[in-house]
Amino acid sequence: MTSLNRIFDLLSKERRRYALYYLERQDGPVSIDELAERVIEWETDPAVVSIPEERFERVEIELLHNHLPKASEAEYVEYHPERREVEVTGTPPEFNAVISVAEVIERPPRDS
Known part of the structure; x- marks a missing residue:
């Protein structure tokens, strides 16, 4: 049985939750670029037309160095930094x- 403390710890940061919501629905590995784009979409007001490249880089770096290593502590999150891929299995x-x-309660602005 998986500890609720571990699950709540994984879901304790909004950006990591958004990443896990997306990853959990995918059938296979997802590139870090794709994941960063999806997280940014969910964090951004739909009225915003263009996302600055610096924002993409900041989100990508935070995913690479903070959220994905933390998530990969769970045996069902497979993070491959050398391939720049991650998946939930x-x-x-x-x-x-x-x-x-959590996803139903939070309802990220975009659904995919």
Whole structure:
């Protein structure tokens, strides 16, 4: 059984939650670039037309050096920095239940 403390710790940061919401719905590895783009979309007001390159770089760096290494402490998050890919596989039922409820409550602005 997966500890609720571990799940809540994984979901404690908004940016990491957005990344996990997206990753949990994918069938296979996701590039860091794709993940950064999705997180930025969810964090940005839909009225914003253009995202500065510096913002993309900041989000990407934070994912690479903070959120993905932290998430990969969970055995069901596979982070491959050398390939710049990450995926979620074999999630335990406790994680699935909590992340589903969290996403419904939070409802990121865009759904994909």
